């Protein structure tokens with residue numbers, strides 16, 4: 001037979017046979033290194049076409065078939081999706097040190113000054129220093145407390161305007177109202193300004209949120225980057241130039257204030273960071289970095305984008321569930337009546353006593369985590385997890401949305417909104433129990449949890465304490481639309497409308 005073949009055909013046959021044998025022997029030799037199961041990938045795009053508009057939902061659906069550790073290829077990026085508390089514990093706790101970095105994304109260069117902030121900065125000594133600086137100077141308990149007057153003042157204004165709505169039987173767009181409230185609080189706290197000052201911060205931050213949350217195909221199929229098919233890089237460039245100009249202007253004003261900021265009683269984030277300029281981020285670390293203008297700007301971006309949308313989205317989901325469940329709304333009001341009474345407003349020092357409200361917030365985060373896939377991580381070494389091999393530089397997506405809706409974790413009433421399920425369970429929000437991870441877990445857990453939770457608890461408590469609420473236009477609680485929309489945080493798709501029917505405090 002062989003002598004009948006031409007040399008070129010013989011060469012092709014040899015290549016095919018050797019290739020086949022090589023892949024057979026390789027797969028036998030690496031049999032112990034099997035990958036987690038996953039669907040068959042398409043050339044070039046891998047599984048990108050499967051993700052859809054709400055990837056957390058699609059991935060939860062796929063995990064039912066392929067399991068709690070599922071392999072995907074997103075473009076050219078090998079990815080593992082984690083969908084059970086047990087698997088999440090292995091990644092975020094047992095092997096946290098291996099999975100503590102973030103993948104490099106194009107938006108990081110433009111929004112976070114090339115990884116000079118915290119959230120998308122690769123793991124390493126710079127990240128440890130900058131995170132420590134945030135914990136010590138910006139997001140620690142005493143700093144959170146120092147912003148209480150800003151929260152109080154803005155909430156008082158909102159309550160005043162809602163009392164007018166009661167008098168006029170007006171329908172309130174709660175999504176818009178809460179987002180404006182959180183904008184005002186965030187700008188004052190981070191930048192020390194009101195949003196109606198000379199700068200158009202609101203529009204810029206809204207664009208930054210969209211761009212930070214956008215899914216950029218060039219991150220997954222890098223050779224498409226020069227084409228910029230979605231026009232995102234063009235928008236990122238324009239955003240970063242405009243934002244930088246604005247931050248420079250604010251920083252220059254601080255330079256001209258000549259130390260006055262340091263004497264202010266409640267220094268906002270920009271005052272605090274400028275007062276640390278040229279000092280070591282962490283004096284106790286040998287590899288300490290000096291605070292400079294670029295990392296100040298990066299951190300300010302992290303604080304603005306981290307604080308505003310997450311908190312506003314959280315309160316909208318909590319309120320939506322309360323309006324859908326009048327029984328639960330009544331229980332929260334009864335708790336407020338018994339702990340605080342009806343002669344004064346809720347204060348921040350009351351918040352730790354509101355156990356039922358805490359259960360309502362946990363139950364809302366179980367069903368509506370605002371970061372359903374946390375922020376992506378990446379493996380820094382090859383590792384075996386649960387008999388599967390995960391190679392270095394694999395992306396890790398933790399699907400907390402899937403875990404929150406898994407009947408194996410929460411029993412058959414998983415789809416019911418039932419805050420009482422937390423009455424006997426020792427589950428906190430700090431990422432110690434892996435079935436509930438709204439703020440993530442491990443070293444990359446949310447840096448602003450205390451600030452975020454204080455704000456979310458206070459706003460919810462005050463609005464429920466001060467007013468009775470109803471849905472407008474005869475909408476039945478069970479008919480309230482709860483569709484999600486994608487974004488940096490995952491908000492409710494349609495604005496939440498409600499009527500404050502009466503003011504409840506008698507002063």
Ligand code: HEM
Pocket residue numbers: 118119120131139302303304306307308310311314370371374375376437438439440441443444445446447448449451452453456
């Ligand atoms: C209630 C509101 C909030 C929620 C639900 C939330 C949620 C999250 C989540 C899920 C992560 C990813 C954690 C992980 O990958 O394991 C995260 C990270 C982060 N959050 Fe928050 N967040 C909130 C408020 C805030 C606030 C108020 C700030 C700051 C002002 C903030 C700053 C950050 C930062 C800097 C990171 C990155 C941490 C790192 O990579 O080291 N967050 N947040």
